[in-house]
Amino acid sequence: MDRWTNLRKILHVDMDAFYASVEQRDDSSLIGKPVVVGGRLNSRGVVSAASYEARKFGIHSAMPMAEVYRRCPHAVCLPVNMLKYGEVSKQIREIFLTYTPMVEPLSLDEAFLDVTGSTSLFGPADEIALMIKERIQQELNLTASVGLACNKFLAKLASDLQKPDGFVVVQPDRVQEFLDPLSVERIWGVGKKTAEQLHSLNIRTVRDLRKLEQGYLSQLLGTVGSQLYLLARGIDDRPVESDRIVKSIGRETTFTSDIADRDLLETVLLKLSVDVGRRARKESLKAKTITLKVRYNDFQAVSRSHTLAQASNLDNVIYHEACNLLREVALKQPLRLIGVTLSNLTDQEVNQLSLFSELSQDSEHLTKVMDSVKEKYGETSITRARLLKPKEHSE
CATH class of the missing domain: 3.30.1490.100 (DNA polymerase, Y-family, little finger domain)
Known part of the structure; x- marks a missing residue:
């Protein structure tokens, strides 16, 4: 991996349908069924997690449980068990810490890992990523999707592209090839309102966005515009912060x-x-x-x-x-x-x-x-x- 010389090696590990997968793992009768974690069916709660079987019915996080009932009346709906999910998350983090102390949790089910300094002990970064995936599978009977890139933005994008159980490597010399076909909604900072603004200008892909000058983007979107200019080119200098402060x-x-x-x-x-x-x-x-x-x-x-x-x-x-x-x-x-x-x-x-x-x-x-x-x-x-x-x- 000569092309990685002098570049950071960042992993983004994202557990697949984490809460629902833990429930299916702990109760084999739920395997293959549309499992929704969040509350009783047709209640006033919202979805915290949905299994991939449930997602086939269009069910997703933050959806009202009443809508779940309308889309999938036979869904198996379970309450959130944060104590259990927290314990599993700790076990996952212990696996991460085996390979690097540079772990930045984003939530119970995802984290950034900087393995730049780990390659002399464990081998190339892609092999470390595969070892982590394999250990999560073997030791916890769960699957994770992993993205490997030279920065956090690209690694997070990569981990989401081949779910579940995915592994995507963004090679440093192919960053633009990786980014250009993606929709602008994939970029951090592009929410519904910003997307509508860009669509009105016929900007729908990262390639389209990259054609705009930084000054124009800043005038159009303020500080967000400058950020989008850099991200459209795969530029993200933020380090992995292993001691994140609870705010x-x-x-x-x-x-x-x-x-x-x-x-x-x-x-x-x-x-x-x-x-x-x-x-x-x-x-x-x-x-x-x-x-x-x-x-x-x-x-x-x-x-x-x-x-x-x-x-x-x-x-x-x-x-x-x-x-x-x-x-x-x-x-x-x-x-x-x-x-x-x-x-x-x-x-x-x-x-x-x-x-x-x-x-x-x-x-x-x-x-x-x-x-x-x-x-x-x-x-x-x-x-x-x-x-x-x-x-x-x-x-």
Whole structure:
């Protein structure tokens, strides 16, 4: 692979229909059936993942479950099991780390790997990619699609071209040959609105886009135009970042029926606050900003935020602030969705002691004990009394 000399060797590994594939792997009766992960059939939830059998019916991520029922009434619909998917994701990452420490997770089911410095130990980059695919198949009984290129943009494009179980290499001296036939929608930054603008100019492929001058693209699309000019030529200098900083921690839920009862909404907020608080503690992070998000039954979304004087990851603090923010929201219509997000995150060890540090330490100690019990005996082993109410209202 002489043509790769002095160039980075980047892999993008993308698991195939990850959540649905894990469910099919763990229950052989689901193999060959249209499996949809996201909620009950014909419910108010949305699709998180669809097996390739389900995709033949036009089912895709973020589709309302009611539409799934219309397209495929015999689909097998399962709830999201993030604990299980998270554990499998950790196993996948352990395989990655066998070959390089330069791993940048994008989500549970995809990551960038820089294997530039690994070739002296494991051989050429394409052989490393195939070894990773084979180990995922043999050890976890799952398939992954992999793209190999000299940068992240090209590697991610490549991994998507021959799914499932694909492997595409973009040779450095054939980048333009690879890019030119692709539709402009394939380029990062080209959403629906930008695509419509380009189509109105009869720009439909990367080859068409490449004919436009950088100045014209910048005038037409602003900073996005300059980015598209570079990407259309396969230029992307971003490094693989192995220690990505978590910028926010959020959790939201869509109700099976619209809710206007504040007491019930506050109960849901407690569950969400406990969830995001526990994740923040697991990541050794505290948040200064708490954000509440709601969506009315007409799909209008509203958010409210509050910044704390001192960062916290305690459930009670998060819940108190979320309830205060909810009181600022007019329930002019019932809600179909509610969510809580922590941001402005900081390492929990660097916080200053508050005036009530003794009380705060007691709360932190109690919270850690509850976390330990849940970790050892399961999520339902210990909970708050308010959460013992019926849970029939959300997905």
